Amino acid sequence: MPPRRHLTARRVRLGTELRKLREATGMKAREAAALLGADSVQMSQIESGVAGVSAERVRRLSAHYACMDEALIEALVAMATDRTRGWWEEYRGVLPPVNLDVAETEHHATFLREVVITHVPGLLQTPDYARAVFGYMRPELPGSELTPRVEHRMRRRTVIAGKAPTPYETIVHEFALRIRVADRKVSRTQLLQILDQIEQGHVTLRVIPTDQDGFGGAGASMMYMGGPVPQLDTGFRDGASDTAFIDAEPQLSTLRTLFRKVKEATLNPTASRDFIHRLSKEL
Numbered sequence: 001m002p003p004r005r006h007l008t009a010r011r012v013r014l015g016t017e018l019r020k021l022r023e024a025t026g027m028k029a030r031e032a033a034a035l036l037g038a039d040s041v042q043m044s045q046i047e048s049g050v051a052g053v054s055a056e057r058v059r060r061l062s063a064h065y066a067c068m069d070e071a072l073i074e075a076l077v078a079m080a081t082d083r084t085r086g087w088w089e090e091y092r093g094v095l096p097p098v099n100l101d102v103a104e105t106e107h108h109a110t111f112l113r114e115v116v117i118t119h120v121p122g123l124l125q126t127p128d129y130a131r132a133v134f135g136y137m138r139p140e141l142p143g144s145e146l147t148p149r150v151e152h153r154m155r156r157r158t159v160i161a162g163k164a165p166t167p168y169e170t171i172v173h174e175f176a177l178r179i180r181v182a183d184r185k186v187s188r189t190q191l192l193q194i195l196d197q198i199e200q201g202h203v204t205l206r207v208i209p210t211d212q213d214g215f216g217g218a219g220a221s222m223m224y225m226g227g228p229v230p231q232l233d234t235g236f237r238d239g240a241s242d243t244a245f246i247d248a249e250p251q252l253s254t255l256r257t258l259f260r261k262v263k264e265a266t267l268n269p270t271a272s273r274d275f276i277h278r279l280s281k282e283l
Helices: 009-025 029-035 040-048 055-064 070-081 087-091 097-108 127-135 143-160 174-178 184-199 249-263 269-282
Strands: 112-116 168-173 203-208 222-225 234-238 243-246
Touching: 009 040, 009 055, 009 070, 009 097, 029 040, 029 055, 055 070, 087 097, 087 143, 097 143, 097 222, 097 234, 097 243, 112 249, 127 143, 127 184, 168 174, 168 249, 174 203, 174 269, 184 203, 184 269, 203 269, 222 249, 234 249, 243 249
Parallel strands: 112 168, 168 203
Antiparallel strands: 112 222, 222 234, 234 243
């Protein structure tokens, strides 16, 4: 297959998984390439996501790598043959590629878990809340960039709505619920939006109260997205200066442990809902 015009996190992940399978056998890239009648350059392009790979080649490589996990093989085949052009592609060249990669990964996720300390989670934000957050960026964004960012964030919410919403469990610090990114009206509308999502059963939300003892996870913000098989789970951390997708099992294990530890500091879902309801009445 010819080199792809755009690299995406999903394409890169497919190549990464094929490389992991090869390396687990101790086989060199040139040896794997020879099995396909290709050269080492083509193999490098496949494993970096630059070049596509057919279902037949995925199965041939898996067989030579002695991979016996049928579920994983079929998941990789599905990634290789997926030609879905999602709504996020409308923003290519308009927003940074990472925004599109997050939306695509969420779209394919089997479940979503998120920890947010300083802001309401993006999947739960109202347009006015999102606009206030993006409008505070430095340097300030012109309207031509601010508007599509808000639109993109609103369209991401489709994964937790509709007839088949993706299970979404999020942990939010009380601080994020109390801080007013805009004004009192925007804050109250935002809280009511969260309550509506909870009532619809699309979201499981837990609150970390500010008076919780022993909570040292102020830097714990992260997203964990379940894959079709556990080996294809994906982590995502959005830092102040960079963003990173995580696919290495040791790091994914760390994120799972982090989520578990942070969850221990939360109110249960019912108490969290009641807390948000009381907070909305105070505004």
